[in-house]
Amino acid sequence: MSGTRRPPQARDRMLGLHLRQHRVERGLTLEAAAEQACMSSATMSRTESGKRHVTAEDVAALLALYRVAPERRTQLVSAARGGYRPIWWTERAPGWPPDILGVCTANAHAVTEFALNAIPHVLQTRRYGLGHLRACAAADLDAAWAAREELRGARELLEQTFFLHESALQTPYGGPGAFGEQLHHLRVATERGIGVRLVRAGVPLGSLNHGWAMMEYPDSPPMVYVELQEGGLFLHEPAIGGYRADLARLREVACTIQETRAHFARLAAHI
Missing domain, CATH: 3.30.870 (Endonuclease; Chain A)
Structure with a gap:
């Protein structure tokens, strides 16, 4: 989950909110989730707060870690696809x-x-x-x-x-x-x-x-x-x-x- 990234967008802030909710529902602390995902706690925090552009691969890996239901996983991964877009409809x-x-x-x-x-x-x-x-x-x-x-x-x-x-x-x-x-x-x-x-x-x-x-x-x-x-x-x-x-x-x-x-x-x- 590294490499050159685009600036965060509105959809990154929305996805970060959902990722945090699913982590909490799974009963994991931010530090524990970061360790299991092979991320630093700082990177996990920036992901959940929407301060970091998140890729579909990031979302898929974290949702798998949190054992989110397939239908919900598909919905969120789809929202993360498409890369950087100057206009985002919600x-x-x-x-x-x-x-x-x-x-x-x-x-x-x-x-x-x-x-x-x-x-x-x-x-x-x-x-x-x-x-x-x-x-x-x-x-x-x-x-x-x-x-x-x-x-x-x-x-x-x-x-x-x-x-x-x-x-x-x-x-x-x-x-x-x-x-x-x-x-x-x-x-x-x-x-x-x-x-x-x-x-x-x-x-x-x-x-x-x-x-x-x-x-x-x-x-x-x-x-x-x-x-x-x-x-x-x-x-x-x-x-x-x-x-x-x-x-x-x-x-x-x-x-x-x-x-x-x-x-x-x-x-x-x-x-």
């Missing part, structure tokens, strides 16, 4: 983590998000968030909200910046009262040091026609996540080049944090 399907985004966020040091149609998930208050989930026809509101809370927790200690398009403030999900609470929460977030910057309607945005989140890592290249209805796209180099340009554009045209805070106050005053 769907919401039984047997996979409900929020791979949270797993990918865990090892990031900074997250930048552009929101176009609604307040970003991790900044939502409960009443506004449940209203948004109802509008999105979420099948299980409690589970969907719990996933957003989990993502919020994963990001809590990270450097976070949000570029919030004015159109995201047009729909008062949850009703006027819930929207007023949400605006107050956003103002408090800016006072706590979270970077929230408004992008006014009418500002030319070019290719900025959907929301996305960029995660930056201390030891590997960044990745971008684009949420879709039935899953999401994780983008890696070189596919994130356009998003780098979009981010530079946002930094130029967005309101300052102080201007953004004042805008939230004006909106709240008219509710």
